Amino acid sequence: MRFVGAALLAALLGTAALADEAPGGLAQMVDSPTLKAAFAKASSGEVELSVDVATDGTIEHPRILRSSPPGVFDEAALAMVSSRHLRPGSKDGAPVPVKDRHITLRFQAEADPPAKLDPGS
Numbered sequence: 001m002r003f004v005g006a007a008l009l010a011a012l013l014g015t016a017a018l019a020d021e022a023p024g025g026l027a028q029m030v031d032s033p034t035l036k037a038a039f040a041k042a043s044s045g046e047v048e049l050s051v052d053v054a055t056d057g058t059i060e061h062p063r064i065l066r067s068s069p070p071g072v073f074d075e076a077a078l079a080m081v082s083s084r085h086l087r088p089g090s091k092d093g094a095p096v097p098v099k100d101r102h103i104t105l106r107f108q109a110e111a112d113p114p115a116k117l118d119p120g121s
Helices: 004-017 025-030 031-041 072-084
Strands: 044-053 059-068 087-090 095-098 099-110
Touching: 031 072, 031 099, 044 072, 044 095, 059 072
Parallel strands: none
Antiparallel strands: 044 059, 044 099, 087 095
């Protein structure tokens, strides 16, 4: 089974002004034991979080607002956002903290494509 939760995270946080991602960051999240354990319990889910964004873009105080199925993807969602950075707010051209920014993460596992036989064998 292939996990696409990290790709969705990139798209969702991208709409919330994701700061530049270090190489390999998303791949590391897909390989996360926490995410794999969640997918062992459910093939899809959604977690809505509220976060504060510091002036340097650090995500602080992530809080689960709602999740479906309840509790299955919560730990994976918290782990995913804890090491990310978002662009802070701006006032008069200077960065300012943002309180209570809502982020929704959707997780979906996809079946691996079927194996293809080589007709020349």
